Amino acid sequence: MRVVLQRSGQASVKVNGEMTGSIEKGYVLLVGITHEDTEDDAAYVAKKIAGLRLWEDEEGKMNRAIDEIDGAILSVSQFTLYGDVKKGRRPSFIEAARPEAAKPLWDYFNECLRECGLHVETGIFGAMMDVELVNDGPVTIIVESK
Template sequence: MRVILQRSGKASVTVAGEVTGSIDKGYVLLVGVTHEDTKQDADYIVKKIAGLRLWEDDEGKMNHAIDKVEGAILSVSQFTLYGDVRKGRRPSFIEAARPEHAEPLWNYFNDALREQGLQVETGIFGAMMDVELVNDGPVTIIIESK
């Protein structure tokens, strides 16, 4: 499992002209699933995200986790995170999990974040989405379970 985490001041996802999720301060998560990913992979990343200290304290040091700043999560499924561009000009997505594996794991991942006490908004799995965000910092972190 691969997640691109972007700290944001505000963010939203729109599908067919309708906002399906929006947050103020928090994290935008672009979530990619590969064939061998399991619930254990999701659990590892959830715990990592919940505990990361990416928010500044009074001295300007990254010392606070998302719950301390009352942040929220916007989770967006993103199979293209497993695009391989080493050969040719068109990406190969052979490492991306099929929807019947990826969607239930993405849903499990989002529910596990909620179980950590986090507010989670989402896009729609498999839909063409417009994601808008104000990247705060900018702070962007890549988290992988393998």
């Protein structure tokens, strides 16, 4: 599992012009799932993200976790995170899990985040989405299960 985490001041996702999720302060998570990923991978990454200290304290140091700032999550599935561009000019996506395996794992990942006490909004799995965000910092971190 590969997640690109962007710290955000506000973010939203629309499908066909309709808002499917929006948050104020929090994280935008672009979530890629590969064939080898399991529920253990999803739980590990969710707990890791919930515990990351990426928000400033009174001294301006990244020392606070998302729950300490009452932040939320906007989770967006993104198979293109497993795009391979080593050969040719068109990416290969053979490392991305098939939708029938990836969607239940993405749903489980989001549920794990909720079990960590976080408010989670989402896009729609497999849809063409318009994601808007204000990248705060900017702070962008890649979290992987392997």
